[in-house]
Amino acid sequence: MFINLYNRKFTIFLAAVSDDMKDIRQELAEVLVNAGIGIADGKSLPSAQAKAAIQAADCSVHILGDEDIYTLGAIGYNSPAGEQFRIARKLCSEQFKMFVWCPYADTAARKSYINNIRRDIVENTVYSDKPSSIIFVEDIRNIMNVKQSENRRHVPTDIFFLYNELDNDTASGICNMLRDFLGVQKLGISMSSDVDYNAFISEQLADSKVGIVYFNYAGDWAVSFARQIWKDTGGSSSQTPLAVFGNSDHATQDDLAVLKDFMECNVDDQLRIPLDIKVFLDKQLQK
Amino acid sequence: MKNGICPYPGLRPFTEEESIFFKGRDLHIRQIVKLLEQNKMAFITGASGDGKSSMVYAGVVPYIRAGFSKAEFNSWLVFDFKPQRNPLASLARSAADELQFSYHDTLNKMRRGFSALVNIYKESEFYIKNGSDAKNRGKNLLIIADQFEEVFTMNENFHDGTPSIDAYTCVNILLETVRLSITENLPIYVIFTMRSDYISQCTVFKDLPEFIAYSQFFVPQLKRTEIRQVIEQPALLAGGSVSTRLTEVLINNLNSGFDQLPVLQHALNLLWKTADNGSKTLDLLHLAKIAGIHKDMLDNSERKEFDRWFATVPYYQKKYFDKPDLNNVLNAHAGTLFESAYDYFMHNANWAEKSITPDESKQIVETAFKTLTKIDNNRQVRNRATLHEITGIINKPNITEATVCGVLNIFRDENNTLLRPFAMHDNIETQYLSGDTILDVTHEALIRNWRLLSHWDHEELENLNEYNDFSSQMQRWIDNNRSPEFLLSTGNYAIFKQWYDRCRPNQYWLLKHDNSQRPVREKLNAAASRMEKCNDFMQQSNAAILAAEQSRRRKIAATIVALLIFIAGLLMFSLWAMSEKRNADLARKDAEKQKNAAIVQKTIAEQLNDIATQQQHRAEAANTIANQQRDSARLMYNQAIAAKLESDRARQQAEQARREADLARKNAEDNYLLAQQQRDSADLQRRKALEANDNAARLYYVALCNALSMKAKNQYEDKTLNLRLAKTACDMNHKGGGDNKKNADLYDAMLFAMEQNNIISPIDIQDSPVKSFAIDPAGHIVAISEDGLITKLRITPSGGAEPMSSPTPLGSADNKTPIESAVFITPTLVASSSKDRRSYLTDIATNTQAQIPGADDYIYAASSSPDGDRCAIAYINGRVIVMPTDITNANAAPLAETIFTSKVTDLYFHDDANIYVLCLDGNLLKWNFKTNSITNVLTPNSRQMTFKMAAIPAKKLLAVCYSDGTMQFVKLDNDQKANRIVGGHSKLENLIYDPNTGILALSSADKRISLINTNDVNEKPLVIEEHSLDNHKVKCMGFNNKGVLFALTDDNKLRLWDTDPGTYADALASMNLSPLSDSEWNHYLGREFSKK
Structure with missing residues (x-):
């Protein structure tokens, strides 16, 4: 399916606004309803109930008005709009999504005030200055419909061992040797399989101490494969280090040169590869 | 990961090697791969700048190579081509290289169309039908026809709505390859990428519309979440980071429509470099430094840093910061390169002769970019050209291909990549290009966003329109056997001369605008011939205009000359007649004048004769007198000479005497000054000696005072001894000139002595705890x-x-x-x-x-x-x-x-x-x-607690006590920190300020009270020690209006002390205490200290 049906139902907390934004708030509420998004109305809620309502919603939306009510120490600091803004902002640290909308900034004072807000944007806060409420709601629906990864069967292990099905025999030999003293999960990649390898590998790698890409004959494949999973699993920010080991009978160190900036890679005698893997694992565990 | 790798490629597309940083299109890549698996082809269309090429090279290709798609063989053979000026030749060259056949054989086979490519693949070593190791040795074939719109944009391929034969054959082969791949289930896959605005023109190729409908993928606009990935993920993969607020600003400031991604990628590339190659978190400050946002968006400290940095920016770069915006980043970057191309050339292109001026450098860049772009159906598009062609259009003897290459290298530099091919710092071969190298603008986003280039393009369009007008007039002249009647009129000539001088057309310029489908060589010859005709037409028009002008001028001149001759003759006759009459009159008048003059002269001569006789007599008398006067003057002269010599001698003697006197006076003055200096110095030394003596004496007394104070704090059986010792200490301090208020030891000694003698004692207030x-x-x-x-x-x-x-x-x-x-x-x-x-x-x-x-x-x-x-x-x-x-x-x-x-x-x-x-x-x-x-x-800097504070209104200060014994002063007028001093040796618990004396009393947990003089906080404070508090803690304190400190202690007693030690000194002085005897003195202070 090439189109997103946006079938995830969610509720948005529509925060109170200052007087100048009442009409825009009403317009936004109608657009949200048309987009199939549930609304928790925060217009006239006391602060204690507002907090509970925000927590109960999936996300919140705040329209920045003319009043400087969101900045600590300003007049109107205790207004419902300001309080709800701050409650939601605190929740952002707990993966709560907060949408801040500023449909226009027509004066220098307002621009300056908006700049202050934009400078203080924190994680999980989405700021938008799109003048159209429809574009803004499209963004909300898109962000709230990001597909969550499915839970697949993966188990915690020491080594996640990946190879091409062409090298099945030698790969099994290495795994058998390693299994005597380490936990090993192996996965042979088959070109004719329907398995969504990409997603499965990402999740299993996250549950492994190291990831090993091994090759005997399939050297060309291993280089492309290792680069692809390095990218899919977070690259330099990944918690699971990745290494490529190959049989020196069919490849040289130069064949792996394109990988050396990103991960450990080595070609060695087939018999020494299990030991190389063990050394690599130990080195990573020491870090 | 190795440091310094920039995960954002800038304006150029991602390469397959850079696929590790390509993010934001994961879903679309999977969708395209699915299309390939099902249909064997994918026709990818989309707007310019939406990343079609990147998605294929850095997305689809690495994905399938990694084995994430279903295919017959394990490995992949990928070859790509761009149609350029001959699609069939480009396809054949690429296929021959990858499938390892000769180019000419491959091209000849392909000219037969249909299954040619499939046959070549089947003949190659990569297609293995059967065999045990087929899966291992065989390779799936992926053909990428990138920038397929070049089939329509290149005049050689498509002219007047008709494709060239080679273009048609190329499309025929590709479509047949897909068809055979489906029917025979071959592991061959074809990807086309094309700008969607050319899709309607695809109908000129038979079957192509059906294939497009069969397996088209229209590249979607990136959603907000995907743009976020494009911004943040590459940095994370490369070990860097992007601030959330920068991401939000970039997403919001990104214009929708054309060039979203190239503009963003280019800005991110510059941001990464500005943030010290990703070693800092990419943030708003970096965006401001590349002219992407106004500095008003920054906070105060960032704004100051920006201002400091901006002061170092070259003057020509500053104008790009007038209207900062995300789309302005590319304009600012290209504009800066344009301005600095000359310097770059002079410093880097060592292989080129450097005989150009900065203005010529700018002309080279302008001409090159005008050549590399064109307006096609009101769209600004790329126009590839060789270095030779660009140099030809510039057409200046001192500007060679090497010069043009050197000047353009700044745009090709691997850090800028605005022109292809790119120049790598560590590869000189990429820096020096041969004349036949084709140059190309990296991305059309540059054409649309570099304002100067847009301006040049429109100027070029005007030049072309002028040329077309000129050309039609010239053609009429040629068609009429070059008749002079069809040459340019004076008015038209003036207009076209202006264009000619401005545009300076030559055969290469004509070649650029030649839309025919002939071979380049042929077109160049035709352009040269055309240019010759242009020059001839201009010259002949000019000559005809000049000749006509000269003829007209000659006729006018002849008429004027004839008229002038006639007028001159008439004038001459009149003048002759008048002259004759005037001569006759003059002769008559002269004769009368001569007669009168003769009479007058005769009378004068007679008078003169009389005068002369008189004067002769007078002269004889005067001569006699003069002789007498001369003798007298000679005598006086001699006398004066003698007197003068005498006076000179006397004057010289007087001057000599005066000089001697001056010298003597000066010596005397010098000696006097020296004597005065010596006397002053002696006085100074004497005063210092006296001062040192006094100081020594004072210190001696103060030392005695301190020694006695220490003794006075001991317990003695005779408690009056404490008082006597304290009193003697006071006397010594007085003699030594010491200030009682500054002597903490003496103050403590006096308190101790008085406590010992119950002169100071605590006061019971009442029974119930206060x-x-x-x-x-x-x-x-x-x-x-x-x-x-x-x-x-x-x-x-x-x-x-x-x-x-x-x-x-x-x-x-x-x-x-x-x-x-x-x-x-x-x-x-x-x-x-x-x-x-x-x-x-x-x-x-x-x-x-x-x-x-x-x-x-x-x-x-x-x-x-x-x-x-x-x-x-x-x-x-x-x-x-x-x-x-x-x-x-x-x-x-x-x-x-x-x-x-x-x-x-x-x-x-x-x-x-x-x-x-x-x-x-x-x-x-x-x-x-x-x-x-x-x-x-x-x-507080660390975990410190605070209990009390006190205001010092006179100093506009607030004193705050901390649990570590320190006290911080804060300025009340601006809330800034002032001094921080040590107020005690343990936790400070109570604090009170006396405005009458300026003393700040601090009680601490170690049962002491420090009395700090706020007029000089660095002065050593007086301390009321533990013994004065009987080892009790202070609960609260107060001052009366005489500077007496009251303290309520935890034994429910009130204690009071005068904070002026002078009060106690006076009290001791008034007591009838016997002085220390000699033996006591020697006992308590030692014999070495004389009592006297």
Whole structure:
């Protein structure tokens, strides 16, 4: 399916606004309803109930008005709009999504005030200055419909061992040797399989101490494969280090040169590869 | 990961090697791969700049190579081509290279169309039908026809709505390859990428529309979440990071429509480099530095850093910061390169002759970019050209291909990549290009966003329109056998001459605009011939115009000459006649004049004769007199000479004498000054010696004083000995000129001696433990006990205290509840809390009391406003209220209130709106109770607690005590930190300031009180030591108006000390104490110190 049906139902907390934004708030509420998004109305809620309502919603939306009510120490600091803004902002640290909308900034004072807000944007806060409420709601629906990864069967292990099905025999030999003293999960990649390898590998790698890409004959494949999973699993920010080991009978160190900036890679005698893997694992565990 | 790898490629597409940083299109890549698996082809269309090529090279290709798609063989053979000026040749060259056949054979085979490519693949070693290792040795084939729109944009391929034969054959082969791949289930896959605005033109190729409909993928616009990935993920993969606020600004400032991604990628590339190659988090400051946002978006510190940096920016770059915007980043970058191309050329292109001026460098860049772009159907598009062609269009003898290459290299530099092919720093071959190298603008986003280039393009279009007009007139001239009648008229010639001089067309310029499908060589020859005709047409037109002009001028000149000759003849005749008449008149007049003159001359001659006779007689007499005078003058002259010589001699003698006298006087003056200096120096030395002597004597006495002070602090059987020693120490200090106020040892010794002799002793106040006390203006002590009784005491002359009346209950008599806390707001106003958590304000003078409403905890601190009308009260639970001090209004609601998260330990009501609040966690806050805003004034560096503070209004300072024994001064006018001094050796618990003496008394947990002189905080403070407090802790303190310090200690006693040591010194002096005997002196100080 090439189109997103946006079938995830969610509720948005529509925060109170200052007087100048009442009409825009009403317009936004109608657009949200048309987009199939549930609304928790925060217009006239006391602060204690507002907090509970925000927590109960999936996300919140705040329209920045003319009043400087969101900045600590300003007049109107205790207004419902300001309080709800701050409650939601605190929740952002707990993966709560907060949408801040500023449909226009027509004066220098307002621009300056908006700049202050934009400078203080924190994680999980989405700021938008799109003048159209429809574009803004499209963004909300898109962000709230990001597909969550499915839970697949993966188990915690020491080594996640990946190879091409062409090298099945030698790969099994290495795994058998390693299994005597380490936990090993192996996965042979088959070109004719329907398995969504990409997603499965990402999740299993996250549950492994190291990831090993091994090759005997399939050297060309291993280089492309290792680069692809390095990218899919977070690259330099990944918690699971990745290494490529190959049989020196069919490849040289130069064949792996394109990988050396990103991960450990080595070609060695087939018999020494299990030991190389063990050394690599130990080195990573020491870090 | 290796440092310094930039994960953002800039304007150029991602390469397959850079696929590791390509993010944001994961879903689309999977969708395209699915299309390939199902249909064997994918026709990818989309707007310019939406990343079609990147998605294929850095997305689809690595994905399938990694084995994430279903295919027959394990490995992949990928070859790509761009149609360029001959699609079939491009396809054949790429296929021959990858499938390892000769180019010419491959091209010949392909000219037969249809299954040619499939046959070649089947003949290659990569297609293995059967066999045990087929899966391993065989390779799937992926063909990528990139930028397929070149089939339509290149005139060689598509002209007047008709494709060239080679273009048609190329499309025929690709479509047949897909067809055969489906029917025979071959592992061959084809990807086309094409700009969607050319899709309607695809109908000229048979079957192509059907294939497009069969497997088209229209590249979607990136959603907000995907743009976020494009921004943040590459940095994370490369070990860097992007601030959330920068991501939000980039997403919001990104224009929708064309060039979204190239503009973003280019900005990210520059951001990464600006953030020290990703070693810093990419943030708003970096965006401001590349002219992407206005500096107003930055906070103060960032703005200062930006201003410092901006001052170093070259002048020509500054104009790009006038209207900063995300789309302006590319304009600013390209504009800066344009301005600095000359310097780059001079510093880098060592292989080129450097004989151009900066203006010529700019002309090279302008001509090159005008050549590399064109307007096609009102669209600005790329136009590839060779270095040779560009150099030809420039057409200047001093500008060679090497010069053009060197000047353009800044745009090809691997850090800029605005022109292809790119120049790598570590590969000289990529820097120096041959003449036949094709140059190309990296992305059309540059054409649309570089304002100068847009301007050039429109200028070029105007030039082309002028040329077309010129060309049609020239053609008419040629068609009419070059008849002079069809040459340009004077007006037209003037117009076209202006264009000619501005555009300076030559054969290469004509070649660029030749849309025919002939081979390039042929087109170049035709352009040269055409150019010759143009020049001929211009020259002949010019010559004809000049000839016509000359002929016209000649006729006019002849007429003018004839007329002039006639007029001249007439004039000459008239002049001759007039001249003859005038001559006759003149002759007559001359004759009359000569006659009159002769008569006059005769008369004059006779008169002159008489005069001459008279003058002769006079001259003879004068001659005689002159002879006499000359003899007399000669005599006087000789006398004068003699006198002059005599006077010169005398003058010289006088001058000599004067010089000698001057010299003598000067010597005398020098000697006098020297003597004076020596005398002054001697005086100075003598004074220093005397001073040193005095100092030594003073120090000697002070040392004796200190030694005696130490002795006076010992316990002796004869306690008067303490007094005598202290008195002697005072005498020594006095002799030594020491200031009693600065001698802490002496002060302590005097206190000790007096305590030993019970001259100073603690005062019992009352039986019940005292909670708090204050000293009223009359100097009386007002104490409040735990059981809620007020006692007023008078200090007796002997230093004791006596009650002035019997204790009375605080407030109303029926209020018997014991109190938990009592805080004196003023000496006559008390805020108190009863054990049952009710709070009261009590006026001591009238003993009237009012309950404070809403209290739910004990009062801990309070402070009065400067005008005394209001007070601030702090409760233990952090609640602070502002109340009127008028008891009759105390029942009303507080004027303001707030709650602090930390326990409030002290308050200072500063002015009409602000209250300083000291918190137990060490923070000093400023509460504006009118706006209900709170600002943080002080935050402790480590885990320190604070208990008390005191204002020093005279110095506009606030002193805050810390648990580590230090005291921080804060300036009240600007809340900035002032000095920080050591106030004690352990936790500081109480603090009070005496405005009369300027002394700040600090009690610490080690049972000492330090007396700090606020007029000089660096002066060593006087200390009331443990023995003076009988080893008890101070609960609260107070000063009377004479500088006497009162301290209530935890043994429920009141102690008082005069903070002026002089008082004790005077008391000792007035006592009848015997001086130390010689033996005592020697005993306590030693024999080496003479008593005298």
